[in-house]
Amino acid sequence: MKSGDIRQTFLDYFVRRGHTLVPSSSLVPTNDPTLLFSNAGMVQFKDVFLGREQRPYARACSSQKCLRVSGKHNDIESVGASPRHHTFFEMLGNFSFADYFKRDAMRYAWELLTQEFKLPSERLWITIHHDDDEAARLWEEVGVERQRILRFGDKENFWSMGETGPCGPSSEIHYYQGAEMASQRHEGVNSDDDDYWEVWNLVFVQYNRDEQGVLTPLSRPSIDTGMGLERLTAILQGVKSDYETDLFVPLLHKLMELTGQTSEYYQQHLATYNAIVDHSRAVAFLIADGVQPGNGGRNYVLRRLIRRASYFGRTIGLEQPFLSQLAQVVIEQMADCYPELQREKQRIIDLITSEEIRFQRTLAKGLRFLEMALEDPSCQHDKLLSGREAFKLYDTYGFPLDLTQKILSERGLRVDLQQYEEERVRQQQRSRNASN
Numbered sequence: 001m002k003s004g005d006i007r008q009t010f011l012d013y014f015v016r017r018g019h020t021l022v023p024s025s026s027l028v029p030t031n032d033p034t035l036l037f038s039n040a041g042m043v044q045f046k047d048v049f050l051g052r053e054q055r056p057y058a059r060a061c062s063s064q065k066c067l068r069v070s071g072k073h074n075d076i077e078s079v080g081a082s083p084r085h086h087t088f089f090e091m092l093g094n095f096s097f098a099d100y101f102k103r104d105a106m107r108y109a110w111e112l113l114t115q116e117f118k119l120p121s122e123r124l125w126i127t128i129h130h131d132d133d134e135a136a137r138l139w140e141e142v143g144v145e146r147q148r149i150l151r152f153g154d155k156e157n158f159w160s161m162g163e164t165g166p167c168g169p170s171s172e173i174h175y176y177q178g179a180e181m182a183s184q185r186h187e188g189v190n191s192d193d194d195d196y197w198e199v200w201n202l203v204f205v206q207y208n209r210d211e212q213g214v215l216t217p218l219s220r221p222s223i224d225t226g227m228g229l230e231r232l233t234a235i236l237q238g239v240k241s242d243y244e245t246d247l248f249v250p251l252l253h254k255l256m257e258l259t260g261q262t263s264e265y266y267q268q269h270l271a272t273y274n275a276i277v278d279h280s281r282a283v284a285f286l287i288a289d290g291v292q293p294g295n296g297g298r299n300y301v302l303r304r305l306i307r308r309a310s311y312f313g314r315t316i317g318l319e320q321p322f323l324s325q326l327a328q329v330v331i332e333q334m335a336d337c338y339p340e341l342q343r344e345k346q347r348i349i350d351l352i353t354s355e356e357i358r359f360q361r362t363l364a365k366g367l368r369f370l371e372m373a374l375e376d377p378s379c380q381h382d383k384l385l386s387g388r389e390a391f392k393l394y395d396t397y398g399f400p401l402d403l404t405q406k407i408l409s410e411r412g413l414r415v416d417l418q419q420y421e422e423e424r425v426r427q428q429q430r431s432r433n434a435s436n
């Protein structure tokens with residue numbers, strides 16, 4: 001089953017059950033200073049959940065563009081090495097605004113997965129908040145065996161969009177990917193065992209969290225669910241990594257073509273290739289939604305992603321700008337679903353190319369500076385790069401801190417983060433003094 005068919009099957013299922021199909025909102029949230037990017041399907045419905053906005057429908061479904069590179073939800077350090085974490089991804093979701101609640105949310109999810117997508121129920125596990133007895137009872141009524149319903153605490157089963165806003169206990173559906181059915185064990189769920197994948201999160205939106213962390217019950221409890229298209233596609237296509245699905249394979253083939261290397265070389269540099277193609281999707285969608293490379297906020301996140309991908313490309317032999325060619329594959333692959341990619345095609349290509357050229361002008365100098373800094377005896381002894389040197393790499397050579405950390409980690413070194421932050425604050429103060 002192709003990824004496009006999976007997306008459409010999900011949306012069609014909920015439309016048939018009275019949900020209004022709502023287009024994805026921008027990656028840049030509208031009138032919401034609490035979020036840098038849309039990081040979940042519920043973002044565009046936040047005011048509806050809080051009762052501040054009325055919509056002409058009580059049920060909705062969507063495939064939402066999401067980015068998780070900052071704040072509470074930040075997956076960037078896992079990208080590439082992990083088979084299922086991404087900066088950009090699509091979140092399939094169904095929503096109820098004080099219409100149906102737990103029972104129907106569970107019933108819809110179970111029916112879609114086991115009947116529409118034909119996933120075997122004996123591979124599915126359910127997690128609930130540790131004190132949600134109602135959820136446990138309702139899952140059994142849906143048809144889940146009691147021993148497959150597991151209880152966890154706030155970390156795993158209480159969800160919020162950000163530090164403030166709508167939130168509530170959740171129930172997750174996990175899928176066992178292992179080859180041996182008899183090897184399943186409840187300890188594998190929410191562990192580091194890659195045979196167990198979280199597939200779908202059903203959030204029972206019951207509270208609003210304020211700046212002090214106080215939870216206030218909502219007068220109209222609602223439902224917010226989220227299921228990553230990439231993970232679901234991997235499961236339905238029978239592969240162990242999102243990067244083996246038709247969402248990423250065309251990009252990886254293009255990248256292998258650009259490097260002139262074999263699939264064996266790709267396997268030897270798996271994390272690097274995967275991180276590059278992940279970032280290429282995020283970059284294309286960010287620019288299509290109006291973000292441009294810069295030194296602050298959302299603009300800096302875009303710059304950071306381009307520069308990380310550009311550096312990673314250099315480590316596998318790409319000396320010249322190449323990211324715009326991957327962006328063209330993203331556009332060709334996804335413009336039918338997200339027409340803004342085609343509308344902004346030239347802008348996407350131009351901005352990526354100019355930013356990559358700009359970074360490559362300083363990249364070699366920055367790497368030489370870093371090599372010299374690493375020769376310092378104290379650095380070698382303490383396995384610690386001075387924060388002042390790390391900040392100079394950022395301020396003078398355009399190296400994002402996490403890129404410097406990535407380079408150092410490959411050598412068993414790290415950055416003096418306290419000194420880096422002190423240097424950053426001093427630079428801000430010098431800039432303010434100069435402008436006064």
